[in-house]
Amino acid sequence: MTFTVRAPASSANLGPGFDSLGLSVPLFTTLRVTPQATTEVVPLGPDLDGTPADESNYVYQAMLLAARRVGRPLPPARIEIETEVPLARGLGSSAAALVAGIVAGNELLGRPLNDETVLDVAAREEGHPDNVAPALFGGIVVATLDKLGTHYVRLAPPAHLGVTVLVPDFELSTSKARAVLPKEYSRADAVHALSHAALLAAALAQGRLDLLRHAMQDYIHQTWRAPLVPGLSDILEGAWRHGALGAALSGAGPTVLCFHDTREPTAGLHTYLHSVMTKNGLTGRVMDFPIDEAGTVVERGAHTCS
Incomplete structure (x- = not known):
């Protein structure tokens, strides 16, 4: 069955919270994933012109991260990708693509990874959790990454x-x-x-x-x-x-x-x-x-x- 994954943009640091503090913004990277016999990667829209339409695409590589963490092959699928997140502007476009891909890969595999493990996979790939944590959980997130794991506290946004x-x-x-x-x-x-x-x-x-x-x-x-x-x-x-x-x-x-x-x-x-x-x-x-x-x-x- 087809499923859709939608991951938001994010703003990291917020001043002094370097590599550890961020919030999510309602601009989205969206994947539509349909299991089928062969893999297709289909970037859509002018914002993704020039991005790879094959398995070298960053989103597909992110999906493979989930499969590697589980130790199983990734089932083939058609993956349609579109985004509202401006690229290379400091709004977490790569984090949204990464998180959306890992979550999509996890879905294809039957959800063997819990949210905390998805976060750890994403944070270790990025090297820091400040964008991927709010992209995954929403709201405002304080997070750290160390040898023992990725640790976070999600804050509901203050009123007003x-x-x-x-x-x-x-x-x-x-x-x-x-x-x-x-x-x-x-x-x-x-x-x-x-x-x-x-x-x-x-x-x-x-x-x-x-x-x-x-x-x-x-x-x-x-x-x-x-x-x-x-x-x-x-x-x-x-x-x-x-x-x-x-x-x-x-x-x-x-x-x-x-x-x-x-x-x-x-x-x-x-x-x-x-x-x-x-x-x-x-x-x-x-x-x-x-x-x-x-x-x-x-x-x-x-x-x-x-």
Whole structure:
């Protein structure tokens, strides 16, 4: 029987929560999987132009990860792929594809892996859990990866917390964004990161929206990546004056995330973010979203990818 897997985009780090904190955003990568005698991989839509239409496709390789963890061959199927997640923009496009693929492979195999094992497979493939955990579970997730496993706490989004994202019209690879980071940090920067990450997690857990602007300060990665994202420094320092509760580089960028209070209008924040883009000769989109709470969803039946 055909089934559909839908995995959301995600925004990682949220400032100081480097490689350990993220939330899910309702833009989706969707797989439609139909068991059949031979394997077909079918990317759909202009956003996936140029992606492999064979077993080298990242989604299919992710499905194989589930089979390898179980120690069984992956049954053949037709896999249709489409996505709403902008590629190489810091919104977890690879994590959504990875999680959707592992979950789809697990479904084909009869669900031998539980959610915690799916997360561990995904986190070890990515090297960190900050995108894959919210892509799998939805909401806001604090997660760590170590030799003993992948450990996480899922937080329900605080009341009235919304997300505004600025998605510039240029790509920034994660490898390039990681290459600019220093190999060592001072004790002061380490203490700053630890204290602010702890405050951010606590503020999100208790719904302390008033603390987000202070808790989201970061010297571990945003300072070093700012030259790669024109206007980022201005937004991090000034967005709160235009209605943002806090601002951060989304993942490795170039997308910038701002929190807002859903009881307040966001028109002023949108105008400000567009003005920063214009000042820096950039174009892009500004969008408001709720935090996705469902995470990855599997549906069985004749749903089709459009």
